[in-house]
Amino acid sequence: MDEWSAGAAYERYVGRWSRRVAAAFVDSTVVPPGAHWLDVGCGTGALTAAVLAADEPASVVGVDAAAPFVAYARRRVADPRATFAVADARALPVADRRFDAVVSGLALNFVPEPARAVAEWRRAAKPGAVVAAYVWDYADGMELMRWFWDAAAVLDPAVAELDEGRRFPLCRPDPLSRLWTDAGLTGVVVRAIQVPTAFAGFDDYWSPFLGGQGPAPGYAARLPEDHLRALRDLLQARLPIAADGSITLTARAWAVRGSVARR
Template identity: 65%
Template sequence: MGDEWAGSDAYEDYVGRWSRRVADPFLRWLDVPAGKRWLDVGCGTGALTATVLTLKDPAQVIGLDSSEAFLVGARAQVSDARASFIVGDARTLPFPDDRFDAVVSGLALNFVPEPHLAVAEFGRVAAQGGTVAAYVWDYGEGMAMMRYFWDAATTLDPAAAELDEGRRFPICHPERLHRLWADTGLDDIVVEPIEVATVFSDFDDYWRPFLGGQGPAPGYAMSLDEQHRNALRDLLHARLPACPDGSVALTARAWAVKGVAA
């Protein structure tokens, strides 16, 4: 339900704006010098690609995503001759072996049906000694905006637990990410948390993105009839911590993993 994204605006309003905050510390964590060739797999609306261009001064960066709708948004956002965007499948990358100095993926790997195939492809197209790295939200414990949502949803509808990303995406965990990288044959593997603030101006700023209907949680919210959706909204309003000015200050944690191609 709602895993497919039909437009970049809904993604940006829901989670893209927070993805940008993770991209900066993630790239600073990677020891990749200027002038290198980058591949951004699952580039979405281009947040990570744009940050690569800003922070890493690459010779080239290619963004790949399975969603043409996302790539429309990425091309509109990134106007740099060093960047290009193509439609493709993370499990069968359309590139020769040893093509890139850095292969990265932001908040996409958990949506790939066979993530081990994708990471194997990351390693294949990375040059020897190149960096292979990714980050994913900690859906189980660290992504507060979604944790509050699913805890409220399952209070009202226990069957909603089956849709909770914390249950559905087991790779979003440090030990599992480390194992995934190790099983691919990557060396010098490190996993670290990255935590960013997610401050909503008021409750409506928090709730409105769930009405976009795209992504697991918004898809669930919009599958409800008006009475049950209003009940979920009211329970969230009662549970979310509000600051004196009405803002809602939460945090979001992502797990980042990096390794070196043998």
């Protein structure tokens, strides 16, 4: 099972990059000022913070199934317009047709029964509201994870079963588009969001994998010391490390957007 219990460790691993994607996503999600937003799978609050910073919302409700992440988000996002609650993405504790925008960042692929989840998000959205989400392109475009899993597979071919690129076939344009269309959403579009992920040195890249949060760090946490050391050495040999020791990669997410038909 994937571990989601330490907000600070998650932030160091991928949260610092998810904030950049969240800002780009909000910029492209056209919602008028004064709107009421629902952030499903809010995690440590990156998307909620981006909405508050850019879109002048009346309110943002963030929900997540992981209580430690909700607690972290409450501490991090000090804005009276934001409230947070522990809730299942498939059974939201909100009224029908309540929100002008229902959004989700980097969470949908971890939700069992994603079709049920998106149907629930549509239920919570007003007629004419935006329903949108984004997920990492685990198969190709999320390079910091791709380098990790490719090196891990050299040392242990069985690791392919744990690789997010294989585990989450939903995280591609066609499956995301079908999921939104099947939920009855209209004007469905999918686009790429790509941001740079620059590391000061190898330790800046490697040490976040030791925090235990998410599939790759969870795998690293279970390795014997000698295997972990071999994986570290292989990654250090393979990564595109510049002469000054820095590492420049990119992270791509797929964003899907649709609207609830007006009655």
